[in-house]
Amino acid sequence: MNSAKAIRVDLQVIADLIEPGSRVLDVGCADGQLLDYLVTEKDVRGRGLEISQEGVNRCVERGLSVVQGDAEEDLGYYPDDAFHFVILSQTLQATHHPDQIVKDLLRLGKRAIVSFPNFGHWRVRSYLFFNGRMPVNETLPYQWYNSPNMHFCTIKDFIVMCDEMGVTIERSIALDADGQAHRIRTNLFFANLLGEQAVFLLRKD
Amino acid sequence: MSNKTPINANPYGDDFPTQRAILGTDEPLRLDCGVDLSDFPMAYQTYGTLNDDKSNAILVAHALTGDQFVADINPVTGKPGWWTTMVGPGKPIDTDKYFIICSNVLGGCMGTIGPAAINPETGAPWGVDFPVITIGDIVRAQVLLLDHLGIENLFSVIGGSMGGMQALEWAAAYPERVFSCVPIATAATHSAQNIAFYEVGRQAIMADPQWCGGRYLQEGQKPRAGLSVARMAAHITYMSETALTQKFGRRLQDRDAVTFGFEADFQIESYLRHQGTSFVERFDANSYLYVTRAMDYFDLATTHGKGKLAEVFKETEIRFCVVSFSSDWHYLPEDSRVIVRGLTGAGANVSYVDVVSDKGHDAFLLDEPDFERVLNGFLEGAARRRGLSS
Numbered sequence: 001m002n003s004a005k006a007i008r009v010d011l012q013v014i015a016d017l018i019e020p021g022s023r024v025l026d027v028g029c030a031d032g033q034l035l036d037y038l039v040t041e042k043d044v045r046g047r048g049l050e051i052s053q054e055g056v057n058r059c060v061e062r063g064l065s066v067v068q069g070d071a072e073e074d075l076g077y078y079p080d081d082a083f084h085f086v087i088l089s090q091t092l093q094a095t096h097h098p099d100q101i102v103k104d105l106l107r108l109g110k111r112a113i114v115s116f117p118n119f120g121h122w123r124v125r126s127y128l129f130f131n132g133r134m135p136v137n138e139t140l141p142y143q144w145y146n147s148p149n150m151h152f153c154t155i156k157d158f159i160v161m162c163d164e165m166g167v168t169i170e171r172s173i174a175l176d177a178d179g180q181a182h183r184i185r186t187n188l189f190f191a192n193l194l195g196e197q198a199v200f201l202l203r204k205d
Numbered sequence: 206m207s208n209k210t211p212i213n214a215n216p217y218g219d220d221f222p223t224q225r226a227i228l229g230t231d232e233p234l235r236l237d238c239g240v241d242l243s244d245f246p247m248a249y250q251t252y253g254t255l256n257d258d259k260s261n262a263i264l265v266a267h268a269l270t271g272d273q274f275v276a277d278i279n280p281v282t283g284k285p286g287w288w289t290t291m292v293g294p295g296k297p298i299d300t301d302k303y304f305i306i307c308s309n310v311l312g313g314c315m316g317t318i319g320p321a322a323i324n325p326e327t328g329a330p331w332g333v334d335f336p337v338i339t340i341g342d343i344v345r346a347q348v349l350l351l352d353h354l355g356i357e358n359l360f361s362v363i364g365g366s367m368g369g370m371q372a373l374e375w376a377a378a379y380p381e382r383v384f385s386c387v388p389i390a391t392a393a394t395h396s397a398q399n400i401a402f403y404e405v406g407r408q409a410i411m412a413d414p415q416w417c418g419g420r421y422l423q424e425g426q427k428p429r430a431g432l433s434v435a436r437m438a439a440h441i442t443y444m445s446e447t448a449l450t451q452k453f454g455r456r457l458q459d460r461d462a463v464t465f466g467f468e469a470d471f472q473i474e475s476y477l478r479h480q481g482t483s484f485v486e487r488f489d490a491n492s493y494l495y496v497t498r499a500m501d502y503f504d505l506a507t508t509h510g511k512g513k514l515a516e517v518f519k520e521t522e523i524r525f526c527v528v529s530f531s532s533d534w535h536y537l538p539e540d541s542r543v544i545v546r547g548l549t550g551a552g553a554n555v556s557y558v559d560v561v562s563d564k565g566h567d568a569f570l571l572d573e574p575d576f577e578r579v580l581n582g583f584l585e586g587a588a589r590r591r592g593l594s595s
Contacts, residue, residue, distance in 0.1 A: 047554070053561055053575070060526065060556045060579050063586020067545055067557040077546040079515075 007037050009179035013199050022084035027071045028091030032059035075104040083109040092116045093149040106204045115199040120154030120192040155192040171201040222280045223248040228349040240336035248316025249308035253300040262356045265307040266364030266371035272315040275307040281487045297581035311346040312338045312495040320491035333419030340503045344374045365389035365569035377509040377517045385524040385587040390569045392540035394504040403497040406435030410490045432490040433481030440480050445532035445565030514547025525555040526583040535566035
């Protein structure tokens with residue numbers, strides 16, 4: 001109860017963006033690690049959506065309110081502006097229509113937090129360059145043919161999409177291989193090259 | 206009861222071993238059909254101990270052919286209760302922690318008033334003169350029981366199938382009296398297919414000459430064949446194709462070749478016949494008519510939400526845990542998703558799990574570890590919120 005829980009570094013970056021006591025929906029909340037942290041440490045009114053029964057079981061066992069469902073089918077059933085923050089962590093690349101999902105996130109929440117593996121990272125680039133094959137590493141652990149990921153993007157790609165959609169990027173953070181967080185705006189080229197993962201805080205204009 | 210209960214005996218006598226309350230004494234229960242019921246008996250069982258502030262009560266609502274003997278020996282069948290997998294010491298619905306109440310539904314036949322009870326005005330069994338009841342009536346009668354027991358607020362209302370309908374009705378009609386709600390393998394309304402299957406059952410009962418226009422108790426008869434067929438038809442919908450195939454396939458019953466007749470050649474036939482005849486021993490045919498009718502009439506959105514489920518649960522504070530089973534074709538996982546979407550649209554606090562199971566609708570009564578873990582986890586979480594456990 002009294003000691004703060006330790007969570008994965010990218011989840012901690014997301015958690016730090018969330019104001020205590022707010023209403024939060026975590027889309028693709030997996031086993032509920034982040035949601036549990038937010039509920040217990042930040043007094044958040046949390047809800048989750050998760051596609052796997054195993055994940056939902058773990059969440060419900062933790063006492064979290066999580067619905068088993070598919071983000072692309074089920075987000076439509078949530079009412080407008082129901083949440084202060086809607087989180088999409090490490091899931092965007094596995095969706096059929098990432099732009100539609102981002103739009104939905106911002107319909108449901110005043111703000112959206114989106115994190116994803118950066119396909120523009122130098123190691124990904126060099127793997128493809130030198131091996132001529134789709135990269136497989138710790139952050140991208142699948143072969144091209146069995147990967148749930150269908151829409152990889154780079155940090156730069158994501159920023160361009162947000163611009164085109166008229167979505168405001170309030171904060172953008174790149175995590176390097178050591179898990180160090182860097183603000184992206186200062187130097188997009190290096191962030192895109194050195195960031196293994198990215199976390200974006202978005203809002204509607 | 207050591208000797209076998211005669212099948213026409215109506216086990217309402219004072220020696221029938223169950224707890225009992227007489228309800229509707231101060232004020233009658235006004236049924237949806239407009240009839241008033243007063244001074245009527247309701248039979249129930251309780252397990253565990255009610256705590257000092259009366260905050261640990263769980264109402265377990267039984268399914269169509271269930272009864273109040275959820276976790277102890279059923280005096281009619283001599284068999285263990287219908288949900289001993291879930292209710293008991295150290296079980297997900299923990300009798301060491303919670304006070305569990307299970308009542309025989311209005312219209313039932315295990316001690317609560319129903320068509321087999323004596324109509325005080327005529328001195329004869331009600332039969333089909335018994336007023337038609339609804340799930341709403343069943344729940345309002347349970348509310349009277351809770352008032353009788355002095356319990357203002359339920360920590361949880363839990364039920365599968367028709368029990369799930371009651372749980373939903375509780376949440377919709379008495380949100381201030383419910384802290385958490387667990388509708389399992391159920392639906393917010395009956396589909397045409399559900400109604401169709403139950404109509405087959407009702408017609409089988411009413412087509413039996415021994416039904417005697419519903420007056421079989423007076424006539425010393427019982428529509429065994431009709432009730433048995435009704436049970437057989439319904440039972441098929443409770444199992445999945447996979448479960449049927451695994452359990453029976455096309456295997457023959459006690460023989461090496463088909464008989465070219467209409468004996469029970471196949472194991473599945475023999476099994477269904479056994480289900481049918483053993484059901485007749487413990488269930489009243491008219492109760493079957495009334496309770497299936499109550500389910501057909503159930504339509505939560507229309508009754509409480511002007512056609513919209515989200516409207517039913519607007520601003521509800523109740524914590525919900527909806528559970529479906531992947532191979533259930535009686536109440537489909539999609540039926541549960543409809544409930545979940547309604548709750549989601551209302552911004553309610555809802556969890557939903559579709560438990561992967563090949564056991565069909567009956568899975569909720571059988572040993573399903575994933576289901577037990579979910580229910581246990583949900584109740585634990587809710588109990589922490591309620592201050593029932595640390």
